[in-house]
Amino acid sequence: MNEAPLPNILPQSQNPPVYGPIYSTGKTHIKRPSIPPIAVILGVLVILIVGSLVFAANRPKKSTVIPTPTPTVTPSPTPIQTLTPFATQSAFVAFDQSVDTFPATVSGATVSDATLSPPSVDLNLGFQK
Amino acid sequence: MSSDFQTAKNDYLKFQSLTSQTAALDKTKQLLAQRDTLFTTYLLLLSEKVDENPGLSPSDKQTYQQLIAGETSFLTSHAKQIPGVSSLDDAIALSTPFESHYKTLYLTIKKVLASLALGQLANLDRSYQSLISQAQSIISTNASAIPTSKQTVISQWVDQIQKKQQAFQQNYSSLTTAITSLDGYDVGEIDRKYNDIAKGMTDAQQYLSDGASFMKELKQTLKYIE
Numbered sequence: 269m270n271e272a273p274l275p276n277i278l279p280q281s282q283n284p285p286v287y288g289p290i291y292s293t294g295k296t297h298i299k300r301p302s303i304p305p306i307a308v309i310l311g312v313l314v315i316l317i318v319g320s321l322v323f324a325a326n327r328p329k330k331s332t333v334i335p336t337p338t339p340t341v342t343p344s345p346t347p348i349q350t351l352t353p354f355a356t357q358s359a360f361v362a363f364d365q366s367v368d369t370f371p372a373t374v375s376g377a378t379v380s381d382a383t384l385s386p387p388s389v390d391l392n393l394g395f396q397k
Numbered sequence: 398m399s400s401d402f403q404t405a406k407n408d409y410l411k412f413q414s415l416t417s418q419t420a421a422l423d424k425t426k427q428l429l430a431q432r433d434t435l436f437t438t439y440l441l442l443l444s445e446k447v448d449e450n451p452g453l454s455p456s457d458k459q460t461y462q463q464l465i466a467g468e469t470s471f472l473t474s475h476a477k478q479i480p481g482v483s484s485l486d487d488a489i490a491l492s493t494p495f496e497s498h499y500k501t502l503y504l505t506i507k508k509v510l511a512s513l514a515l516g517q518l519a520n521l522d523r524s525y526q527s528l529i530s531q532a533q534s535i536i537s538t539n540a541s542a543i544p545t546s547k548q549t550v551i552s553q554w555v556d557q558i559q560k561k562q563q564a565f566q567q568n569y570s571s572l573t574t575a576i577t578s579l580d581g582y583d584v585g586e587i588d589r590k591y592n593d594i595a596k597g598m599t600d601a602q603q604y605l606s607d608g609a610s611f612m613k614e615l616k617q618t619l620k621y622i623e
Binding site: 293349350351352353354355359360362363364366367368370371373374375377378379381384386387389391392393394395396 | 399409410421425428432435436437439442443446485489492495496497499506507512513514517518521525527528531532533535538539542543569574580595596602605606609610612613615616619620621622623
């Protein structure tokens with residue numbers, strides 16, 4: 269008995285359709301260069317430092333109170349005046365003193381003495397109706 | 398005392414009674430005596446002020462003392478008549494000479510007051526002239542020690558100081574004339590003229606005050622070389 273050959277029917281999953289070129293299954297692994305961990309750490313540090321510097325540069329500046337300088341009174345230099353040879357003589361010293369006191373004597377003089385005002389009286393006796 | 402007189406007078410004018418009349422006469426006599434005493438005492442004060450005034454000349458003092466003595470004499474004579482007053486009519490009659498003489502008395506008082514003020518000005522002027530003399534003496538004695546560059550300035554100050562003294566002197570002469578001729582038809586006019594004299598005295602005092610400040614400048618110029 270010859271049995272009829274079984275149809276070569278495979279589940280679809282076992283016969284995947286061919287849609288296009290199929291990459292070679294023989295994969296070629298690209299070998300990436302290995303980065304040492306210390307370099308990674310340094311890189312992170314550099315990024316942090318640069319970032320912090322950029323942040324610090326762009327941060328709005330706080331208004332700083334600048335202390336104003338206190339004005340100090342400095343006495344103006346008194347010009348040194350040289351006395352004339354006769355300024356120390358007794359006659360000039362007496363004149364000097366008299367001239368210094370005279371303006372006050374003039375302005376302080378009470379030429380008209382208000383305390384000497386004449387008495388005020390009613391002259392008319394006023395008996396006439 | 399014056400209020401007692403007013404009360405007694407008002408009572409008499411209101412009631413016309415003998416009692417009120419007697420009281421009014423009594424108070425009127427007291428008032429007349431008090432008026433004389435008040436002015437006599439005031440004139441005595443003026444007399445002392447004239448005596449002690451340093452600026453009045455002896456002849457001026459004598460003139461004003463005579464005026465005061467004349468008024469005192471009038472008041473003393475008037476006061477002696479008061480005890481003889483026996484009625485209100487007598488009192489009114491005795492008051493009349495005082496009232497009519499009052500303008501003369503007031504004029505004398507104002508003249509004396511003005512002359513006292515003038516004496517004060519004369520005293521200030523005396524000190525001013527003394528300072529001018531001192532300055533001129535210092536300048537002439539030390540002429541060789543004064544730098545040439547300063548001599549012009551010094552002579553200009555001296556000139557200004559003397560001009561102020563001349564202005565004062567002119568004012569003073571006018572005031573003397575005004576006081577001598579002071580008069581008026583009543584007390585009000587006398588007061589107005591007296592006030593004009595007082596203003597003239599203020600101006601005269603100002604001349605001396607200006608001159609005093611010039612004197613300080615002169616002194617500073619003389620005192621220092623530069």
